Amino acid sequence: MDVLLLPLFFLLIVFPVAIVVPSKAADDSRDCPIQRCRDDGPDIKFPFRLKHYPPHCGHPEFEVVCSSSFNNLTMMKLSSSSGLLPIQNIDYEAQHFSMYDADGCLPRRLLNFTISTNSLFQQARYYRLNYYSCMFKYRYHGDNSKITLLNCSTAQNFSMGMNYGSYFPVRCLSVPGHYQVIGAVPETSKADLPVPTCTSLRQLYLPLRRVNANMHHCEPDNVLWLLWDPWDFPACQNCNRRMEDCSFNYSSNEMLKCHPFIPRHKPRGM
Numbered sequence: 001m002d003v004l005l006l007p008l009f010f011l012l013i014v015f016p017v018a019i020v021v022p023s024k025a026a027d028d029s030r031d032c033p034i035q036r037c038r039d040d041g042p043d044i045k046f047p048f049r050l051k052h053y054p055p056h057c058g059h060p061e062f063e064v065v066c067s068s069s070f071n072n073l074t075m076m077k078l079s080s081s082s083g084l085l086p087i088q089n090i091d092y093e094a095q096h097f098s099m100y101d102a103d104g105c106l107p108r109r110l111l112n113f114t115i116s117t118n119s120l121f122q123q124a125r126y127y128r129l130n131y132y133s134c135m136f137k138y139r140y141h142g143d144n145s146k147i148t149l150l151n152c153s154t155a156q157n158f159s160m161g162m163n164y165g166s167y168f169p170v171r172c173l174s175v176p177g178h179y180q181v182i183g184a185v186p187e188t189s190k191a192d193l194p195v196p197t198c199t200s201l202r203q204l205y206l207p208l209r210r211v212n213a214n215m216h217h218c219e220p221d222n223v224l225w226l227l228w229d230p231w232d233f234p235a236c237q238n239c240n241r242r243m244e245d246c247s248f249n250y251s252s253n254e255m256l257k258c259h260p261f262i263p264r265h266k267p268r269g270m
């Protein structure tokens, strides 16, 4: 009996190995050489993936296109309706990237789409000093604060820092002499608005920057910062959070992987 079962044991032990080897080869990071769209553009590597690369080279939400018609800019969509936006920079260590509007009017782009709350990248809300360095009449523009964009029909030409920083003009959306788009924190009252003829367009997370280092003097920034968290990726869902880390290998273009914490604080089994 024992002798007859031996080949069966042998098969059971060897077979899984034979199946695992080819699937590892199929995920080979050698299919995914690190590339750039242009010499001064960011490196494209996991989780970003160039459109013509095999699917395993990155995550579908991070599909990068090199624009052939537009100076070889590194372009990506932030949602199905966002259209392609150029990527300015990617910091793989800090896990953030920045995008901008090539026409210099980020608010116009942001009015047109929403990043899904399920998306693997999310807009940074208080990441850089600039994001919370603007003082409005009631409070700082900061943690999780939204901006309401209003469209005011008026022939006036508003300037910045008026009315103790209750609002700021969004020049690139305005047509002087006809209408002015302004931004304000949502709790702004009608009495603080420059004219009574404003209608709300939308609330959104709008990056701001100071003008002349004056915290009452802010305007929309043209740069959008986004963060990603490796733990949100499907490849990390099976890691044991207490015993393992899930990270990229930054010196090679390798996918996310579970691996033991280094250094380990506790011996295994305790």
Ligand SMILES: *[C@@H]1O[C@H](CO)[C@@H](O)[C@H](O)[C@H]1NC(C)=O
Residues within 6 Å of the ligand: 038, 071, 072
């Ligand atoms: C864009 O890329 C093509 C092909 O790599 C190259 O020939 C061209 O000089 C690039 N153009 C710019 C503006 O970088």
Ligand SMILES: *[C@@H]1O[C@H](CO)[C@@H](O)[C@H](O)[C@H]1NC(C)=O
Residues within 6 Å of the ligand: 081, 082, 083, 108, 109, 112
């Ligand atoms: C806004 O979205 C519409 C429909 O998707 C599109 O046609 C239009 O070009 C977009 N506008 C901008 C500024 O992205």
Ligand SMILES: *[C@@H]1O[C@H](CO)[C@@H](O)[C@H](O)[C@H]1NC(C)=O
Residues within 6 Å of the ligand: 151, 152, 153, 173, 179, 181, 201
């Ligand atoms: C603001 O309102 C004017 C009409 O008063 C309209 O033509 C314009 O498109 C509006 N701007 C935006 C950004 O919705």
Ligand SMILES: *[C@@H]1O[C@H](CO)[C@@H](O)[C@H](O)[C@H]1NC(C)=O
Residues within 6 Å of the ligand: 157, 158, 159, 176
């Ligand atoms: C609006 O006011 C600003 C600041 O005073 C000025 O620079 C700009 O030329 C004015 N625009 C128009 C169309 O009057």
Ligand SMILES: *[C@@H]1O[C@H](CO)[C@@H](O)[C@H](O)[C@H]1NC(C)=O
Residues within 6 Å of the ligand: 249, 250, 251, 252
């Ligand atoms: C990361 O990749 C480099 C280059 O391929 C390799 O030498 C190194 O051992 C890898 N590190 C880890 C932790 O896998």
